Amino acid sequence: DVQDPPQDKLHHVLNLFNRGQMQQALDAASKLLSQFPKAFILHNVCGVTSAALGQYDAAIESYKKALEIKPDDPQVHFNMGVALADERDLEGAIQSYNKALAINPEYTDAYFNRGMTLTDIGDTEGAMESFKQAIRLQPDRADAHYNIGTIFREQGLQGDAIKAYNKALAIKPDYPEAHYNMGLVLQSKGDLEFAIESYKQALKSRPNYAEAYNNIGAILQNKGNLAAALESYEQAISIKSDYADAYYNMGVALYFKGDLEAALKSYEQALKISPDNSEFYTNLGLLLLEQGEISAAMRLYNQALKINPNDAQAYINIGNALQEKGDTSAARNSYIEALNLKPDAAEVHRNLSDLKKFSSNDEQIAIMEALLQKKGISQNCQCHLSFALAKAYSDLNQLEISFKFLKAANALRKTLLTYDISQDIKLFNTLKSTQSSLKHNALVNIEASDEIRPVFIVGMPRSGTTLVEQIISSHSLVTGAGELSYISDFGGAIADGSLDSNERNISEFRRRYIDALKKRAQNKYVVTDKMPQNFMYIALILSAFPQAKIIHTQREPAATCWSNYQHYFSSKRLGYCYDLNDLVEYYVLYQNLMQFWKQKYGQRIYNINYDNLTINQEEETRKLIHYTGLNWDDACLCPQDNKRAVRTASQQQVRQKVYQGSSQKWRKFEPLLNGAFDRLESQPQA
Numbered sequence: 001d002v003q004d005p006p007q008d009k010l011h012h013v014l015n016l017f018n019r020g021q022m023q024q025a026l027d028a029a030s031k032l033l034s035q036f037p038k039a040f041i042l043h044n045v046c047g048v049t050s051a052a053l054g055q056y057d058a059a060i061e062s063y064k065k066a067l068e069i070k071p072d073d074p075q076v077h078f079n080m081g082v083a084l085a086d087e088r089d090l091e092g093a094i095q096s097y098n099k100a101l102a103i104n105p106e107y108t109d110a111y112f113n114r115g116m117t118l119t120d121i122g123d124t125e126g127a128m129e130s131f132k133q134a135i136r137l138q139p140d141r142a143d144a145h146y147n148i149g150t151i152f153r154e155q156g157l158q159g160d161a162i163k164a165y166n167k168a169l170a171i172k173p174d175y176p177e178a179h180y181n182m183g184l185v186l187q188s189k190g191d192l193e194f195a196i197e198s199y200k201q202a203l204k205s206r207p208n209y210a211e212a213y214n215n216i217g218a219i220l221q222n223k224g225n226l227a228a229a230l231e232s233y234e235q236a237i238s239i240k241s242d243y244a245d246a247y248y249n250m251g252v253a254l255y256f257k258g259d260l261e262a263a264l265k266s267y268e269q270a271l272k273i274s275p276d277n278s279e280f281y282t283n284l285g286l287l288l289l290e291q292g293e294i295s296a297a298m299r300l301y302n303q304a305l306k307i308n309p310n311d312a313q314a315y316i317n318i319g320n321a322l323q324e325k326g327d328t329s330a331a332r333n334s335y336i337e338a339l340n341l342k343p344d345a346a347e348v349h350r351n352l353s354d355l356k357k358f359s360s361n362d363e364q365i366a367i368m369e370a371l372l373q374k375k376g377i378s379q380n381c382q383c384h385l386s387f388a389l390a391k392a393y394s395d396l397n398q399l400e401i402s403f404k405f406l407k408a409a410n411a412l413r414k415t416l417l418t419y420d421i422s423q424d425i426k427l428f429n430t431l432k433s434t435q436s437s438l439k440h441n442a443l444v445n446i447e448a449s450d451e452i453r454p455v456f457i458v459g460m461p462r463s464g465t466t467l468v469e470q471i472i473s474s475h476s477l478v479t480g481a482g483e484l485s486y487i488s489d490f491g492g493a494i495a496d497g498s499l500d501s502n503e504r505n506i507s508e509f510r511r512r513y514i515d516a517l518k519k520r521a522q523n524k525y526v527v528t529d530k531m532p533q534n535f536m537y538i539a540l541i542l543s544a545f546p547q548a549k550i551i552h553t554q555r556e557p558a559a560t561c562w563s564n565y566q567h568y569f570s571s572k573r574l575g576y577c578y579d580l581n582d583l584v585e586y587y588v589l590y591q592n593l594m595q596f597w598k599q600k601y602g603q604r605i606y607n608i609n610y611d612n613l614t615i616n617q618e619e620e621t622r623k624l625i626h627y628t629g630l631n632w633d634d635a636c637l638c639p640q641d642n643k644r645a646v647r648t649a650s651q652q653q654v655r656q657k658v659y660q661g662s663s664q665k666w667r668k669f670e671p672l673l674n675g676a677f678d679r680l681e682s683q684p685q686a
Contacts, residue, residue, distance in 0.1 A: 003036045013045055022052045040069040044076055051083045059083040074104040078113070085117050093117045108137045112144055124151050142172035149178070153185050161185045176206035183215060192219045210240035218249055226257045244274035248283070255287055258489045258516065263287055278304035278311045285317055292481075292520065294321050312342035319351060328355050344371055346381035346388075350568060353388035358395040365392050383412035387568045403672045410565060410578035419575025421582045428536070428589045430496050432596055435539040437501045438494070439600070442543040443510065452514060452521055454545065455528045455628055456487075458535035459553035460590055461574060462563035464610030468553050469530040470639035471621055475630055481520040483531045486513050487541065488573075495540040510544040526630065533573060535590065538597045542604060549628050552594065555610040557680035561587055562666035580676040587680060 004010065009032060016025035026049040029042045036042060047062035063080040067073065081096030097114035100107050115130030128151055134144040149164030165182040168175055183198035196219055199212040206212075217232030233250040237243055251266035267284040274280060285300035298321055304314040319334035335352040338345055349368050358365065371377065372385045386409030393402035455472060457465045473480025491509040493499040521527050534541065541548050561584060564577040576586035597605060606627045613620040621636050635641070670677075 003038045004041065005032045005036045005039055010041065013042070017045060017049060022049045025049045026053065038069055040066050040073075043069065044073075044079065047076070047079055047083065051079070051086065056083050056087045060087070072103050074100040074107055074110070077103065078107065078110050081110070081113060081117075085113070085120075090117050090121050094121075106137055108134050108141065111137070112141065112147075115144070115147060119147065119151065124155070127151060140171045142168045142175055142178070145171065146175065146178045146181070150181055153181060158185050158189050174205040176202040176209055176212075179205065180209065180212055180215075183212070187215065187219060192223065195219060208239045210236040210243055210246065213239070214243065214246045214249060217246070217253070221249070221253045221256070226253050229253045230257075242273050244270045244277065244280070247273065248277075248280055251287070252283065255290070258486060260287060260291060260519070276307055278308035278314065281307070282311065282314050282317055285321075289317075289321055289324070292522070294325055297321055310341050312338045312345060312348075315341065316345070316348055316351070319348075323351070323355065331355060343367070344374070344381070346371065346377075346384035350384040350388040350391075353391045358392040360396055362392070365389065368392070379412050379416055383409050383416065384568065386412065390566070399669060399672065403669060406566065409568070413568065414575060414578035414582075417572055417575040417578070419578065419582070421576060421585055424576060424586060424589060427496060428593050431536055431539070431593065434495060434497045434501060435596075435600060438506075438539040438543040441501050441503050441506055442546060443503065443506055444546060446510075446546070451525075452518055453526045453549075454513075454517055455526060455549045455551065456534055456541055457528055457530035457532075457551045457553065458538070459532050460535075460555075460560050460564070460587065461532045461569070461577070462567065463532065463555040463560050464553040464608075464613065465530045465532050467610070467613070467639065468551060468608060468624070469528045471624065471636050472528050472628060474635040474639050474641070475526075475625065475633045476635065477524055477630060477633075478526045478528060479520065479522045479524040480528045480530070481517065484516075484520070484529045485531065486516050487529070487531065487534050487537050490516075491537065491540050491544070495537050501543070506540075506544050509540070513544070526628070535594060535597075538601065538605065542601060548604075550605045551624070551627070552605050552607045553610055554607060557587055557591075558677040559664070559666050561677060561680065562669065580673065584676060584679050 013025055013028045013032065016028060026046060029045045029049065033039065033042050033046065043062050043066035047059045047066065050056070050062060051059035060080065060083050063076050063083065066076045067080070070076070077096050077100035081093040081100065084090075084096055085093035094114060094117050097110045097117070100110040101114070104110070111130045111134040115127045115134065118124075118127035118130060128148060131144040131148050131151075134141050135148075138144075145164050145168035149161045149168060152158075152161035152164055162182065162185055165178050165185070168178040169182070172178070179198050179202035183195045183202065186192075186195035186198055196216055199209075199216045202209050202212045213232045213236035217229040217236065220226075220232060221229035230250060230253050233246050233253065236246040237250070240246070247266050247270035251263045251270065254260075254263035254266055257263075264284070264287055267280060267287060271277070271280045271284065281300045281304035285297040285304070288294075288300065289297040298318065301314045301318045301321070304311050308314075315334050315338035319331045319338065322328075322331035322334060332352060332355050335348050335355070338348045339352070342348070349364065349371075352364070368385050368389055372382060372389070386405045390402045390406035390409055393399075393405065396402075455478075457468050457472075459465050469480045469482070472478055488495075490512045494501050494505055494509060499505055517527050517529070535552065538550060541550065561580075564574075565580060565583060567577070569577060576582045594605075606624075608620065608624060613624075618637060622632065625632055625636055
């Protein structure tokens with residue numbers, strides 16, 4: 001027979017339970033059970049209080065005893081399901097919820113919890129049906145609408161997800177998880193402003209929502225607002241000090257900001273918290289590679305592969321590093337390994353295409369063409385594949401097909417960068433207008449004899465800047481630092497008039513540049529900076545470095561423009577390269593600006609012609625080295641023997657002996673260009 005305790009004693013137990021005094025309630029119920037072992041309600045109370053205390057095994061035993069007394073009680077079956085789910089016996093939990101529903105088909109919580117557990121085991125169809133049943137019985141069940149939205153989001157059904165989250169928020173406007181997940185959907189759609197607003201709404205309801213701050217930071221970073229992004233990451237970390245992803249994202253932002261030391265510390269902190277995250281090792285490797293530490297970067301990439309042998313990105317990065325070292329054979333092998341793991345990695349197909357000469361039976365061509373036809377392929381992937389196929393068909397001398405792919409690739413890249421030449425026309429006019437102020441405020445008498453000396457190599461991309469740097473950096477006293485973004489990063493705002501060109505700002509720009517350059521100097525006092533686009537900042541450079549050595553490389557205009565049009569540049573600052581009309585217009589802007597600098601600064605800019613250099617190598621090289629103020633070094637005549645890493649599109653060419661004739665390669669495509677370069681023939685050389 002069922003034996004219940006006296007009402008006053010039962011009420012005492014239930015009062016303890018209702019006040020949240022779980023241990024006291026459990027003790028009191030257990031004591032009563034010794035007198036009333038068949039009291040169903042006491043077994044249930046013992047189960048609920050044990051579960052609340054995290055004692056799931058004890059809870060399950062109590063529920064079993066309750067069900068022996070009253071096997072058709074839906075609430076105890078439900079409670080059993082909750083305890084089994086907490087114990088991670090998910091199949092058992094589902095069975096218990098099903099039993100509760102068989103007894104009471106109108107049990108809303110049982111439908112909801114079953115939906116949650118079915119989600120955990122990956123049965124999204126069953127979960128969706130359970131949540132819909134919960135909503136049928138209780139239409140204002142915000143959490144059920146929210147979970148339906150999350151299923152849609154994970155299935156990539158963004159529109160359906162947004163509708164479901166909106167329903168949840170209409171019922172419960174201060175639902176932080178719904179706002180946060182709405183932000184995730186909007187972010188994935190590219191609706192970044194609305195995504196930020198959703199994350200901010202989540203933070204209104206939950207000010208300590210670290211993940212929301214982290215995601216706001218990621219959006220701000222994507223938009224180029226690095227300072228605000230860093231503030232957001234710091235907020236996330238202040239809330240959640242062991243937030244590895246936030247430290248990692250902060251490292252990425254600091255890397256793009258140019259603060260490599262701080263980025264390094266941030267990556268290291270992320271790894272300290274999450275030492276088994278292969279992605280963190282891979283990106284720390286990228287940072288070290290940026291600093292020229294190829295061997296250290298390779299060690300980190302290999303560490304990433306130890307953790308995750310299927311990390312395609314690690315193989316990609318190893319390939320990039322090997323390519324910089326000039327080991328093209330090993331780089332090819334690494335890219336092939338990456339493609340074995342990720343056959344649709346479009347960028348890897350493009351990288352690999354640059355390192356090989358295609359034959360007519362090369363299966364990579366068919367693979368790339370099939371990928372290009374794949375439904376839902378992104379514009380970015382289409383762009384990489386089209387550049388690769390243009391290279392392949394050029395190798396096969398099928399020029400019309402090659403040019404078709406090249407036009408498509410460039411059009412996609414221009415679209416992705418949202419480039420408009422009017423922005424550069426405006427910028428070049430501004431650079432001319434700020435010149436007089438920069439010259440007036442130029443620093444004087446600040447060249448210290450023991451201070452590091454930069455040599456700036458400027459010009460259009462693909463005009464020979466890499467070769468010139470390779471020649472100069474072959475000298476025993478010179479370090480070649482490659483393409484550094486420091487001039488525009490630290491001084492662009494002065495050059496374009498956004499920041500006053502007063503002596504204080506110019507001095508601060510100089511200090512930051514020298515400090516950053518010292519980290520690349522490798523204990524040598526002459527360092528080359530061969531960022532081609534620094535031709536825009538000659539007034540700024542000469543105001544901060546009055547004794548600066550500026551080398552302007554020039555090449556046959558059509559050859560320069562064609563070489564740019566053929567290449568995919570990782571930099572987002574070269575949007576003019578992806579349209580033949582833009583290229584010609586930009587080249588004219590560049591030539592006019594260089595003429596302007598020549599009028600203002602005369603012989604302070606040293607001009608060198610790439611084609612003359614390849615024809616009269618020794619004579620031109622000796623004049624070049626004399627201009628830099630260095631004593632002669634025979635190694636400068638053998639730039640192909642220089643083992644430094646090269647990170648530009650010319651990295652393969654500079655591993656070869658200086659050769660002639662490259663400036664005429666574009667002519668085989670000339671019949672397809674419809675006179676695009678005719679205007680260039682009348683352009684004077686600066």
